[in-house]
Amino acid sequence: MRDQFISLTLLLCALHSACGLYFHISETERKCFIEEVPDETTVIVNYKVELYDPRSNGFMPSSPGIGMHVEVRDSDDKIVLSRVYSSQGRISFTSHTPGEHVICMYSNSTAWFSGAQLRVHLDIQVGEHAIDYANVAQKEKLTELQLRIRQLLDQVEQITKEQNYQRYREERFRHTSESTNSRVLWWSLAQTVVLVCMGFWQMRHLKSFFEAKKLV
Amino acid sequence: MNTQLNLAVVFLALMQCIAAVEFTFDLADNAEDCFYEEIKKNSSAYFEFQVSAGGQLDVDVTLKDPQGQVIYKLEKATFDSHQFVAESTGVYTACFGNQFSAFSHKIVYVDFQVGEEPALPGVDEHATVLTQMETSSQAIHKGLNDILDAQTHHRLREAQGRKRAEDLNQRVMVWSSLETAAVILIGLVQIMVLRNFFTDRKPSQAHYGRL
Numbered sequence: 001m002r003d004q005f006i007s008l009t010l011l012l013c014a015l016h017s018a019c020g021l022y023f024h025i026s027e028t029e030r031k032c033f034i035e036e037v038p039d040e041t042t043v044i045v046n047y048k049v050e051l052y053d054p055r056s057n058g059f060m061p062s063s064p065g066i067g068m069h070v071e072v073r074d075s076d077d078k079i080v081l082s083r084v085y086s087s088q089g090r091i092s093f094t095s096h097t098p099g100e101h102v103i104c105m106y107s108n109s110t111a112w113f114s115g116a117q118l119r120v121h122l123d124i125q126v127g128e129h130a131i132d133y134a135n136v137a138q139k140e141k142l143t144e145l146q147l148r149i150r151q152l153l154d155q156v157e158q159i160t161k162e163q164n165y166q167r168y169r170e171e172r173f174r175h176t177s178e179s180t181n182s183r184v185l186w187w188s189l190a191q192t193v194v195l196v197c198m199g200f201w202q203m204r205h206l207k208s209f210f211e212a213k214k215l216v
Numbered sequence: 217m218n219t220q221l222n223l224a225v226v227f228l229a230l231m232q233c234i235a236a237v238e239f240t241f242d243l244a245d246n247a248e249d250c251f252y253e254e255i256k257k258n259s260s261a262y263f264e265f266q267v268s269a270g271g272q273l274d275v276d277v278t279l280k281d282p283q284g285q286v287i288y289k290l291e292k293a294t295f296d297s298h299q300f301v302a303e304s305t306g307v308y309t310a311c312f313g314n315q316f317s318a319f320s321h322k323i324v325y326v327d328f329q330v331g332e333e334p335a336l337p338g339v340d341e342h343a344t345v346l347t348q349m350e351t352s353s354q355a356i357h358k359g360l361n362d363i364l365d366a367q368t369h370h371r372l373r374e375a376q377g378r379k380r381a382e383d384l385n386q387r388v389m390v391w392s393s394l395e396t397a398a399v400i401l402i403g404l405v406q407i408m409v410l411r412n413f414f415t416d417r418k419p420s421q422a423h424y425g426r427l
Contacts (some may be wrong), residue, residue, distance in 0.1 A: 187392035
């Protein structure tokens with residue numbers, strides 16, 4: 001009975017990940033997605049890769065030979081995660097610094113030229129969307145109302161995080177603007193000084209030159 | 217028995233096949249990127265995009281239905297949203313084109329939602345009337361969702377502004393360095409040219425002097 005359930009779950013999970021957005025890449029191509037997230041936010045990426053089958057002119061639902069290399073970099077370009085997964089996978093990571101996280105995927109194919117086409121099903125969930133409430137309800141034995149309130153709490157928390165991130169971004173923006181401002185100011189001052197010095201030196205030099213040549 | 221029921225509910229939630237995906241991707245110059253989504257007949261879909269960086273912040277957008285007919289098309293657009301109801305079951309295509317721009321790559325944010333937002337998983341579809349608490353919690357949930365959407369919108373706007381400001385900062389820096397160099401160079405060259413002028417005349421002058 002239990003085994004049946006597990007197999008059914010797996011089947012339905014497969015069905016689930018099969019629906020949703022997909023796109024095509026060639027075997028050697030690299031595809032990157034950017035997720036801008038606040039700190040301490042969970043991001044879940046579900047993907048499934050299908051290999052183009054020229055014989056049936058379709059995509060093979062399961063392609064065991066294909067592996068996907070997934071790489072996640074944070075806003076400082078540090079690698080958060082870099083691993084090879086199988087043709088179907090679920091990647092979850094939590095951001096430690098706020099900012100743009102780049103998720104790159106490419107197949108581990110060794111083809112020299114862009115080989116076959118790959119179809120990649122992708123689903124990215126961020127923040128409270130990533131929480132599996134069915135699981136939470138089961139684990140913590142919550143009633144329906146409690147679960148709803150729990151969801152609201154998670155949402156509010158997400159909003160707070162986002163607002164903190166907004167403040168951080170505003171600070172960074174202001175910093176850039178102030179830097180531009182001071183650069184304009186100092187450069188224009190420096191420019192004036194350079195111009196005046198140059199003019200002064202030119203006059204003096206020419207004067208002494210003409211005097212030496214006895215032209216004046 | 218209870219766990220079985222719960223599992224069944226989970227399955228139901230999964231079976232509904234509701235997709236809401238938002239992501240940002242990098243559209244290379246001269247390229248076209250397409251995304252596909254299978255939509256069932258009569259389900260509503262919401263599509264939104266925004267270009268947050270690169271060039272004139274414009275991109276060509278096309279939505280096609282399973283028969284390949286264009287249902288929505290915009291050229292050189294920065295931001296728009298489109299809501300539609302699927303007229304047939306099949307694979308809908310959303311394409312972003314950047315063929316008109318030979319140098320600048322674009323950063324594009326996409327939000328593609330199909331179907332209604334799923335009810336809370338683990339909570340079965342209600343036969344009974346919702347209590348007041350439940351209705352208000354649902355209302356709050358909707359409100360918070362709107363807030364999150366607004367925040368995303370602001371974030372993208374801010375990203376646009378910031379990228380422009382950073383560009384400006386960089387440009388001010390480079391241009392003023394170049395200009396300073398140009399001023400000094402021109403000053404030096406001017407003197408050299410003038411000196412050359414008068415030095416060239418010297419032999420003829422000497423000639424006149426001798427006469």
